[in-house]
Amino acid sequence: MEAETASAETASDRLHAVREHMARAARTADRKVDDITLIAVSKFHDADAIAPLIEAGQRVFGENRVQEAARKWPVLRERTPDIALHLVGQLQSNKADDAVQLFDAIHSLDRSSLVGALAKAMDRHDRRPACFIQVNIGDEPQKGGCTIAALPALLSEARTAGLPVGGLMCVPPLEVEPAPYFALLGKLARDHGLSELSMGMSADYATAITIGATHVRVGTALFGPRT
Numbered sequence: 001m002e003a004e005t006a007s008a009e010t011a012s013d014r015l016h017a018v019r020e021h022m023a024r025a026a027r028t029a030d031r032k033v034d035d036i037t038l039i040a041v042s043k044f045h046d047a048d049a050i051a052p053l054i055e056a057g058q059r060v061f062g063e064n065r066v067q068e069a070a071r072k073w074p075v076l077r078e079r080t081p082d083i084a085l086h087l088v089g090q091l092q093s094n095k096a097d098d099a100v101q102l103f104d105a106i107h108s109l110d111r112s113s114l115v116g117a118l119a120k121a122m123d124r125h126d127r128r129p130a131c132f133i134q135v136n137i138g139d140e141p142q143k144g145g146c147t148i149a150a151l152p153a154l155l156s157e158a159r160t161a162g163l164p165v166g167g168l169m170c171v172p173p174l175e176v177e178p179a180p181y182f183a184l185l186g187k188l189a190r191d192h193g194l195s196e197l198s199m200g201m202s203a204d205y206a207t208a209i210t211i212g213a214t215h216v217r218v219g220t221a222l223f224g225p226r227t
């Protein structure tokens with residue numbers, strides 16, 4: 001889309017364009033756009049690039065690395081306390097403490113060892129960020145996420161440990177039609193009584209919304225290309 005390359009546009013222009021696309025997709029599916037959270041994925045972008053988006057009214061942001069987020073966000077948050085920060089990248093168990101303190105939602109719960117680490121960290125810090133279980137929906141060896149077969153046991157383990165699991169997250173395979181993968185994630189969520197679906201990125205967030213996404217994770221269309 002144009003927003004990916006046009007650096008002459010302001011952050012505010014790009015935000016309005018993305019919100020307009022979201023509204024159109026929601027209307028197509030007879031959904032309310034207010035039921036869909038736009039997560040502005042700011043990984044690799046520094047505070048100077050993020051600040052204009054905050055000024056334009058964006059409040060929900062995503063990062064894929066704990067350390068990068070810990071470096072950038074405390075100062076930005078001091079200025080704008082009502083920001084929500086979502087972790088959308090893979091999480092190592094030894095970073096669970098930092099993640100629980102820094103993030104309001106974690107989209108990458110994908111294995112048993114992380115359930116234990118997060119449960120302990122949440123107890124220790126008395127903070128319970130919303131969790132999404134990431135599913136490796138295309139069964140790709142290089143990708144994070146639990147297998148579809150492992151989902152029921154992982155979910156039950158997470159619930160037993162008291163993690164607030166609200167939904168599922170996926171990153172479908174590149175360069176193939178994503179709709180069938182989004183539909184499959186939606187079915188898995190329904191089968192397990194989960195209401196939230198974190199799916200859709202710059203190239204396909206409109207498609208994801210027509211298939212039920214409640215959270216779209218958009219980077220490039222809001223910030224321009226990452227260097």
Ligand SMILES: *Cc1c(COP(=O)(O)O)cnc(C)c1O
Nearest residue numbers: 041064088201202217218219220
């Ligand atoms: C980087 C990233 C995004 C945003 O990708 P864009 O294509 O730039 O919109 C979304 N989800 C995850 C998990 C990411 O790592």
